[in-house]
Amino acid sequence: MAFDDIRQFISKxxxxxxxxxxxxxxxxxxxxxxxxxxxxxxxxxxxFFESVKDYPGHALFGEALSNHRKLAIAMGMDPDxxxxxxxxKYIEGRESPIKPEIVKDGPCKENILLGDDVDLWKFPVPMVxxxxxxxxxxxxxxxxxxxxxxxxxxxxxxxxxxxxxxTIGIQSGPHTHVMKHRQAWEDKGKPMEVAxxxxxxxxxxxxxxxxxxxxxxxxxxxxxxxxxxxxxxKCETVDLMVPATAEIVLEGEIHPGDMKTEGxxxxxxxxxxxxxxxxxxxxxxxxxxxxxPILTTGSEGLPPSSTHVIHSVTKPGEFLQILRAQGLPVxxxxxxxxxxxxxxxxxxxxxxxxxxxxxxAIWSSRMGxxxxxxxxxEDDVDPFDIGxxxxxxxxxxxxxxxxxxxxxxxxxALFPFLSKREQKYLMGARTYFDxxxxxxxxxxxxxxxxxxxxxxPEEIQKKALExxxxxxx
Numbered sequence: 001m002a003f004d005d006i007r008q009f010i011s012k013x014x015x016x017x018x019x020x021x022x023x024x025x026x027x028x029x030x031x032x033x034x035x036x037x038x039x040x041x042x043x044x045x046x047x048f049f050e051s052v053k054d055y056p057g058h059a060l061f062g063e064a065l066s067n068h069r070k071l072a073i074a075m076g077m078d079p080d081x082x083x084x085x086x087x088x089k090y091i092e093g094r095e096s097p098i099k100p101e102i103v104k105d106g107p108c109k110e111n112i113l114l115g116d117d118v119d120l121w122k123f124p125v126p127m128v129x130x131x132x133x134x135x136x137x138x139x140x141x142x143x144x145x146x147x148x149x150x151x152x153x154x155x156x157x158x159x160x161x162x163x164x165x166x167t168i169g170i171q172s173g174p175h176t177h178v179m180k181h182r183q184a185w186e187d188k189g190k191p192m193e194v195a196x197x198x199x200x201x202x203x204x205x206x207x208x209x210x211x212x213x214x215x216x217x218x219x220x221x222x223x224x225x226x227x228x229x230x231x232x233x234k235c236e237t238v239d240l241m242v243p244a245t246a247e248i249v250l251e252g253e254i255h256p257g258d259m260k261t262e263g264x265x266x267x268x269x270x271x272x273x274x275x276x277x278x279x280x281x282x283x284x285x286x287x288x289x290x291x292x293p294i295l296t297t298g299s300e301g302l303p304p305s306s307t308h309v310i311h312s313v314t315k316p317g318e319f320l321q322i323l324r325a326q327g328l329p330v331x332x333x334x335x336x337x338x339x340x341x342x343x344x345x346x347x348x349x350x351x352x353x354x355x356x357x358x359x360x361a362i363w364s365s366r367m368g369x370x371x372x373x374x375x376x377x378e379d380d381v382d383p384f385d386i387g388x389x390x391x392x393x394x395x396x397x398x399x400x401x402x403x404x405x406x407x408x409x410x411x412x413a414l415f416p417f418l419s420k421r422e423q424k425y426l427m428g429a430r431t432y433f434d435x436x437x438x439x440x441x442x443x444x445x446x447x448x449x450x451x452x453x454x455x456x457p458e459e460i461q462k463k464a465l466e467x468x469x470x471x472x473x
Contacts, residue, residue: 005201036299136265154177210314253283344374
C-alpha cells in the first residue's frame, strides 16, 4: 500500500500501535523533542503533538521511521518483516523506478504566502536540543535543488536553522549533491533555487536521506519503492517541482557568498556537530502549506533515530549492488543501527573472496567516505545478528594481522573522533576487520564452530527440535 500523504501514514502507524496522539499542550522549546528523543531510546511509539504552545491549529510529529516496524509499514510490508527482506525490497524498487505524475494543484497549495506575508515563525519550529545554535526547521524533510547544466534534480536532507522570519541556513558538507549544485550555480554567478519540503508521505523522505548515486533521480526511485508514482506540483516562485500532498513548502534562493553564522546541532552520530561558523543561507520568497499543517521533525542523537533506521536498509542495499557488480560472492550486507551509520558488515562465501577486495570496493564508492568501519565475515555468520558479528570479530579477527587501517583517507567533518585539524581539512582514516579464516591455512587447522546448526548431524537436530517443541519451548 502506497500512502498518499503523511496524515494517512500517521493513521496507519496509530492502527499498528506505533503512534501516540498527545492532546495536552506541549512546549516547542525542548519539551517536544525531549519526548521524541526518549521515545527513540526506549523503542516506543512516535509522539504526535496535536497542541503546541503558542501555535494553535498547528501540529508537530517526530521520528516517522525510528524503528524497523515503522519503516516496514512505510514500505508497504508486514511490520515484523526482517531487515534483510526490506533491503531486498529497496533494491527491487531501486531497479524499477517510476516517473512522477505532474499535477496542476495539490493540498500543499491550500495557503500561499508571498512577500511580506512570508513568516517562518508562523510554524512551531522546535528547539531540538539544549545547546543547539537555534531553532531548526530542517530536520526531517526534503531539500530540493537542480543542476544548472542538466535536468538532474536532487532531494536530500540537510540541516536548516531559522535565522529570522524569511531566512534559514543550510548545513551540508562539500561531498553532498546539494553543495555540488550550489557550487555549479555560483560558478555561473547566479543564485540557486531551493525548495524545502516538510511533511511528505514517508518514502520520499526516506529516499531523500538515502545514499542515492550521482545523477540518479530520487523521485523516480521513491516511485519504484512505493510501486506508485509520486505526484509533483510546480512551486510558485522557483522552477522546481515538489510533492503535491506535502504539509509545508518553503521556496527560496541561495546567493553566491551570502552567509550567516549558525550551529551547532545535536547530530545523528550521538554528539553535538557542525561547529558554530558561517554557512550559506536561503532567502525564502514564498511559503505554501496545507490547512492545519503538520510540521515534521526529529530528535537526532544516540541510536536509534529515523536516520539510523533508514540507513540500515538503504546503505547496505547500495553496497550490496556495488559488490555484486564487481562479482564478489557476497551473501549479505548489514548496517547495524547501534553503529550510527558508520559501520558496514559484509558476509562473503568462505574461500571465494578476500576482505580487502570487499573493503576497497566499498571505499571506492561515493558512500565510502561516510563508512570508516567495515567488518568482513564469512557466510556462516549472520551479518544482521549483532551477537554473531561480535563473536566473529573477537574470535576470528587477528589482533594485528586482521585489522587493516588506511591513513590520510577522506572523511566527513561530523565524525566525532576527528581532531579539529582533521575536521577542517576533511582528513581521517578507515579500518576494516578481517573476520575470515586465512586462505593459507590448511582446512584441518580451521576450528569447528560449536552451534546447534553446525555441531550436530541434521537427523539429531530434527529429533531434538521435535522433542523440544513437545515441551512447549
